[in-house]
Amino acid sequence: MTDTVLSVRNLTTSFRSAAGPLTAVNDVSFDVRQGEVMGLVGESGSGKSVTLRSIMRLLPRGAQIGGTVTWAGQDLLKLSDAGIRAVRGGQISMIFQEPMTALNPVLPIRIQITENLRAHTDLDANGRAARARELLDIVGIPDAARRLDEFPHQFSGGMRQRAMIAIALASNPRLLLADEPTTALDVTIQDQILNLILDLRDEFGMSVVFVTHDLGVVAATCDRMAVMYAGRIVETGTVADVFARPNHAYTRGLLGSVPQAGAERSMLLSIEGTPPGLAAIPPGCAFNPRCTFAGDTCRTTRPELTSLGPDRSVACHHNDAVVQAGSPVA
Amino acid sequence: MPLSEFLARRLLQLIPTLIFILIVVFVLVRLLPGDPTSAILGDRALDADVERINRQLGLDQPIIVQFWLFVKSVFSGDLGNSIVLKLPVTTLIAQRLPTTILLTVMAALIALIMAVPLAFVAALQREKLADASIRGAFQVGLSMPVFYLGLILLTVFGARLQWFPVGGYGDGFLDHLYHLFLPSLTLALSLSAILMRNLRAAIIGVLDAEYVSFAHAKGLAPRLILTRHVLRNALISTVTIFGLSIGTLLSGAVITETVFAIPGAGRLMVDSIYGRDYPVVQGMTLALAVLVSVTFLLTDILQAWLDPRVAR
Ligand SMILES: Nc1ncnc2c1ncn2[C@@H]1O[C@H](COP(=O)(O)OP(=O)(O)OP(=O)(O)O)[C@@H](O)[C@H]1O
Ligand code: SF4
Ligand SMILES: [Mg+2]
Numbered sequence: 001m002t003d004t005v006l007s008v009r010n011l012t013t014s015f016r017s018a019a020g021p022l023t024a025v026n027d028v029s030f031d032v033r034q035g036e037v038m039g040l041v042g043e044s045g046s047g048k049s050v051t052l053r054s055i056m057r058l059l060p061r062g063a064q065i066g067g068t069v070t071w072a073g074q075d076l077l078k079l080s081d082a083g084i085r086a087v088r089g090g091q092i093s094m095i096f097q098e099p100m101t102a103l104n105p106v107l108p109i110r111i112q113i114t115e116n117l118r119a120h121t122d123l124d125a126n127g128r129a130a131r132a133r134e135l136l137d138i139v140g141i142p143d144a145a146r147r148l149d150e151f152p153h154q155f156s157g158g159m160r161q162r163a164m165i166a167i168a169l170a171s172n173p174r175l176l177l178a179d180e181p182t183t184a185l186d187v188t189i190q191d192q193i194l195n196l197i198l199d200l201r202d203e204f205g206m207s208v209v210f211v212t213h214d215l216g217v218v219a220a221t222c223d224r225m226a227v228m229y230a231g232r233i234v235e236t237g238t239v240a241d242v243f244a245r246p247n248h249a250y251t252r253g254l255l256g257s258v259p260q261a262g263a264e265r266s267m268l269l270s271i272e273g274t275p276p277g278l279a280a281i282p283p284g285c286a287f288n289p290r291c292t293f294a295g296d297t298c299r300t301t302r303p304e305l306t307s308l309g310p311d312r313s314v315a316c317h318h319n320d321a322v323v324q325a326g327s328p329v330a
Numbered sequence: 331m332p333l334s335e336f337l338a339r340r341l342l343q344l345i346p347t348l349i350f351i352l353i354v355v356f357v358l359v360r361l362l363p364g365d366p367t368s369a370i371l372g373d374r375a376l377d378a379d380v381e382r383i384n385r386q387l388g389l390d391q392p393i394i395v396q397f398w399l400f401v402k403s404v405f406s407g408d409l410g411n412s413i414v415l416k417l418p419v420t421t422l423i424a425q426r427l428p429t430t431i432l433l434t435v436m437a438a439l440i441a442l443i444m445a446v447p448l449a450f451v452a453a454l455q456r457e458k459l460a461d462a463s464i465r466g467a468f469q470v471g472l473s474m475p476v477f478y479l480g481l482i483l484l485t486v487f488g489a490r491l492q493w494f495p496v497g498g499y500g501d502g503f504l505d506h507l508y509h510l511f512l513p514s515l516t517l518a519l520s521l522s523a524i525l526m527r528n529l530r531a532a533i534i535g536v537l538d539a540e541y542v543s544f545a546h547a548k549g550l551a552p553r554l555i556l557t558r559h560v561l562r563n564a565l566i567s568t569v570t571i572f573g574l575s576i577g578t579l580l581s582g583a584v585i586t587e588t589v590f591a592i593p594g595a596g597r598l599m600v601d602s603i604y605g606r607d608y609p610v611v612q613g614m615t616l617a618l619a620v621l622v623s624v625t626f627l628l629t630d631i632l633q634a635w636l637d638p639r640v641a642r
Contacts, residue, residue: 058543081552089549096547101540106562106637115558116548151638167548 005207006032006055006092006175010067013047013054015278021064022278024050026231028067029305032175035201037208039222039239041215041254043275047231048211049097052177056094057084071175090120093173095181097211099160103152109136110148113167120171135166140192158189165193172204179211194221215254219243224311227251230276230286233305237312244330247314249293249322256328285317293318293325336634336641340627351619356400359612362603365389370413404616410609414602419613422598427617429499429594433510433586434579437517438572444522449529450556456534464526472523476582480516480589487512497591513590517582521575528571532564539563566637573629577622 011028014021025047032038040048054065055076069076071092076084088094096102104112113135114128123131129148136144139162152160161181168176178197182190198221200206210222218225218239225242227235227250235248246252253271273290276282282289288298297317305315316322367383368375384390388399403409409419448468452461471479488496500509536542537560545559584596595614602610634641 053543056547058546060538085549085551087549088547094544094547096540096544098540102544104541104545104559104563105639106566107558108638111558115545115550115554119549119551153639164544167544 003034004031005034005071006209007070008051008055008067009070011051011054011069012064012066013050013059014064016062016064017279019279024231024278025054028228028231028233030226030233030236032207032209034207035205036224037198037201037210037222039218039225040209040211040228041213041218041225042228043213043254045275045277046228048213048228049179050231051228052094052179052209052211055177056088056092058088058094086120089116089168089173090171091173092175092177093168093171094177095164095168095179097179097183099157099164102164103160105152108149108151109155109163112163113148113170116167116170131170132166135170136163138169139163139166139196141166158185161185161189161193165196169200172206174206176200176206176208177211178208180213181210182217183212183214190217197221227254230281231278232286232315234287234316235314236305237308241312244327245323246327247308247312247319247322248287248316249291249318250287252322252325252328253290285315293321333634333641337631340630344623344627347623348620351616351623352401352404353397355612355615355619356397358615359608362606362608362611409613409616412602412607412610414605414607415610419609422610423595423613423617426593426595426598427614427621429506429592430580430583430587430596431621432506433514433517433583433592433594434576436507436510436514437521437579437583438576440514440518441522441525442572444518445525445529446561449526449533450561452526452530453533453537461530465530468523468526471519474519476516476520476585477589479519480513480586483512483516484590499592499594510592513586513592516589517579517586520582521579524575525568525572529564529568532567533560536560536563562636566633569629569633569636573626573632576625576629580618580622 008031009029011025012023013025014023016022028047028051030038040051042048050059053059054063055069057065057076059065065077067077071087074083076087079087103109110129110132113132117123117128117131121128121131132148133144136147141147141159141162147155152163155163165181168178176197181197182193185193194217197208197210201208210218212218222239224238225236226233227242227248229250235242235246235251237247242251243255246255250271257271271290276286276289282299284297284299284301285291285294285303288294291298293316295318301317303315303317305313307313308319367380367387367389370383371379381390388396391399407420409423411418412422415422448464452464455461484496487493494512495509498509500506542555542559545555580596583594584600586592587594587596588600595618598610599614599618601607602614
């Protein structure tokens, strides 16, 4: 595919711990294409945020990142410090998951926006000020001129989220890594922000990796999706395909717990139990203790991610049985 | 709340503080053993003389009236006369306090100059050799008594190497600075150890903060992130410690002035207590207490400037 902008291959990230390395992201591979919104879904702790941070090399010291992340012909994981700095915030931007802590409490919003422009554009001080006002307008923060001189604690949660998006979009990035940009926002604001991201995608051909555990949001915004469980990708495909014919029991479970318009939420299908901790990932398929399709092989042999066709892959020993069972949302 | 309103409010808070200081100083001096009249007249005074002096000093009045007279004279700038030195207390304060202030300010600056860069190095090299060496060295500095440290510095850099004078205050501002260098270094060491430890911990905390990761995600240069995002946030808690340490610094100045034979307020205070020079003790206590409250005020202003959440 020639229009692939980001290519992640065998990304593996582990953290040091007293009991040995803990692998939070394991052998993850995916592509992001020009102008596409790629959804990354999974329960809490499945490694979505660590995946995004590994791409940007934004992990605390002591984290080991392996694999390759190809962007504009370069491996971001091997780039010099100066090289990765030019990419960060300029070519690839990231919206952090937690708007309450991601903004610096002692700096006015103006500085937090313009420092990005200063690092990545040729704008002079006036140009930067004008662009900062324009950005607040774009993300729907009213009274921009006054708001720019305010501090994060004067902003509500939704406004901080928007300010963070404004910062991320400041230098017209070609790829946006959006880590749950709408969690903890009420539904109307959530819709506005999703539409804003889609508008920018349409207008500038920006690509987006969209992390969420809300499959309703995936259906509304994403083109393709990858499902993560315990640090690994277990299923990929176009959103339409995955929703119509889930091949992995975990994906099917996730879809089963999406509340549907006009229908009772199907409690039968919601997934029992909780995901395993990094130190106690079960042998075989990591999902087997919670899986209603599990057989003996699942408890001993880990299923490899296998291609089912272009853009479609799954890591499940019994995907035929899962497909047979049908989609809870079809 | 705008910064100006914060300032106004903080200044208003100074009034009850000052009243409290006046009460404490007034009571404290009356709790000292002995009394001013026998200090003036000696132990074998005649009853008539005692009565006369008591009347002169207003000591025959009810305590409330005495306090009122005390407050009135303080506000008219009259702190009485020294019994021993026969000079107005205000004159003595004007002579001696600037020396102590200069000593304290120099010590504070030296402490900052040592603590801030080393705290950065230690925090950035966390758990490595540089961190361990810096922390070890400061631990030694922190555990040594001020007077002992002063004597060591005096012996090595004063008496042995003769780089610095062994005592006195000199003539002219630059000479003062030269004479005060070793004493302020002595005073600074334990403060800088406290500041370094606190700032190192604060920097480590801030380095792990999400907004620092977000600053990296913007592609900012590391030096800009350290100065703009890390230092300022880390200083917020350290400034509080710094302000609180000024009181300790002033009491440390008393010892240091004795070791280095500096004619400052600390020396005067000690001499006056031994000489039962009540007006001087009272006046100096008052002056030092006001000085400390003003330092706290400045600390609060600095904090409000660093951290917009405090005032705005
Ligand atoms: N700095 C770190 N040190 C050690 N472990 C970490 C670190 N950051 C994340 N982890 C662990 O890595 C795993 C994956 O975390 P991650 O934040 O990627 O999950 P997530 O999929 O984003 O979940 P959520 O939906 O809750 O945001 C978790 O078990 C987490 O505890
Ligand atoms: S591999 Fe086995 S345990 Fe894992 S999801 Fe498929 S059926 Fe369930
Ligand atoms: Mg996350």
